Amino acid sequence: MREQLRLGVNVDHVATIRNARGGSHPDPLVAARLAIEAGADGITAHLREDRRHIVDDDIHRLLNELECPINLEMAPTDEMVGFAVEARPHAVCLVPERRAERTTEGGLDAAGQQNWLAPKIGRLIEAGCRVSLFIAPEPAQLEAARRVHAPVVELHTGEFCNARDSTTLAHEIERLRAAARLATDLGLECHAGHGISFDTVGPIAAIQQIVELNIGHFLVGEAVFTGLGATIGRMRKLIDEARAASIRPEVAR
Ligand code: PXP
Numbered sequence: 001m002r003e004q005l006r007l008g009v010n011v012d013h014v015a016t017i018r019n020a021r022g023g024s025h026p027d028p029l030v031a032a033r034l035a036i037e038a039g040a041d042g043i044t045a046h047l048r049e050d051r052r053h054i055v056d057d058d059i060h061r062l063l064n065e066l067e068c069p070i071n072l073e074m075a076p077t078d079e080m081v082g083f084a085v086e087a088r089p090h091a092v093c094l095v096p097e098r099r100a101e102r103t104t105e106g107g108l109d110a111a112g113q114q115n116w117l118a119p120k121i122g123r124l125i126e127a128g129c130r131v132s133l134f135i136a137p138e139p140a141q142l143e144a145a146r147r148v149h150a151p152v153v154e155l156h157t158g159e160f161c162n163a164r165d166s167t168t169l170a171h172e173i174e175r176l177r178a179a180a181r182l183a184t185d186l187g188l189e190c191h192a193g194h195g196i197s198f199d200t201v202g203p204i205a206a207i208q209q210i211v212e213l214n215i216g217h218f219l220v221g222e223a224v225f226t227g228l229g230a231t232i233g234r235m236r237k238l239i240d241e242a243r244a245a246s247i248r249p250e251v252a253r
Contacts, residue, residue, distance in 0.1 A: 005205055008071050008193075009035035010044040010216025011062075015053035017220075028054065029061050031220075036068050042090070044214045046073035047080065049097060059087060071214065073134075076108075076120045084124055091130040093154055093191075093214075094121070107136035107156040110144035118148040125149070132191060137179030146186045154191040154214065155179050157204055161195030173203045180209035198222070 011028040018026055032043040043062055045054045062070050069090035074080040075097035084092050094117070096108050110117060110133050117133075124131045132152035135141035136159075145153045160172035176192065183190040192204055193214035204213065 005210065006041040006212040007039065008042040008044040008069075008212060008214040009040040009219060010046070010073075010193075010214055011035070011220075012046050012053045012216055013220040015045075015055070015058060019053060028058050029065055032062055032066060035219075036066070040068075041212075042069035042071055044071040044073060044093070044216065046095070047083065049075060049077065049079070056083070059083075059089070063087060063089060071132075072129075076113075076117055081120050081123055084129060085127040088127055089129060091132065091152075092124050093132045093134055094150075095134040105158075107138075107141060108133050109141075110135055110148060110150075111140045114144055114148055121148050121150055125151075132189075134193075137175045139179070139182055142179060142182050142186055142188065145188060150188070152189040152191060153183055154193055154212075155183075155210070156194050157192050157196055157200070158194040160204070161197065161200040176204065177207055180207045184209040 009032070011031045014026050014028040014031040018024065018028070028045065035043060043066060045059060045062060047054050047056065047059055059070075059072060071091040071093055072084055072087070072089040073093045073095050074084060076094045094108060096106060098105065108117075121131050121133075130152060131150050132154045133141075133145045133148075133150045134154045134156060135145060137155045142153060155176055157176065160169065160176055163169045163172050180190045180192075189211060190209050191212040191214065192207070192210050195217070196204060196213060196215045197218040201213070201215075204210065
């Protein structure tokens with residue numbers, strides 16, 4: 001059992017804000033550097049087929065400029081496998097992707113897509129990437145992950161994190177606990193992620209078999225509140241200084 005749980009910070013939604021204006025600010029690479037300084041162990045980014053947030057150049061810059069492990073989330077398509085084999089990130093997490101979805105809605109159907117997934121996983125492993133499958137915490141999916149030789153699974157924590165009543169919360173955390181135990185019994189490294197917040201991280205982090213969490217949306221959203229005051233304060237100061245200097249030029253000197 002590991003004492004310390006690895007934290008991967010997903011910087012997708014820094015890119016979402018950047019892309020709202022089509023410029024270069026805020027830069028996910030700057031956010032990634034801050035995340036590492038703040039205690040993250042690695043950076044995660046999802047290159048979606050429609051490039052709605054992270055774009056190819058972001059992945060190249062993260063890989064070229066950072067020393068830490070980069071975990072590339074992607075759909076198991078030929079295009080994405082080709083991209084990953086060239087870029088060779090430390091890790092690839094295979095996720096299902098539907099164009100119309102707002103975010104990754106469910107886990108991969110590893111059990112139903114075994115024959116389609118296996119050769120793609122093989123190519124990625126051959127390229128030196130640590131491959132994980134993002135799956136629901138269900139025995140059939142874990143057993144399929146083992147059959148297709150994925151060394152790692154990432155358990156989808158969305159059902160637990162979105163639960164609103166105590167019965168569902170208890171049921172969902174028990175599913176995660178049981179899945180994490182089974183993953184370890186099957187020889188799979190166990191990660192978890194999706195929808196994790198300050199309110200939901202405790203019971204997930206307490207599951208001993210889980211060695212890595214990937215967290216994104218909540219961190220970027222919460223940073224708006226915890227960082228907004230300082231940012232506005234700095235803007236206020238710059239405005240006041242510039243105005244004062246324009247009225248009394250000697251202040252600027
Ligand atoms: N893990 C996987 C496989 C994901 O697809 C996502 C969402 O991109 C996350 C973790 C992070 O989820 P969230 O942004 O809700 O923290």
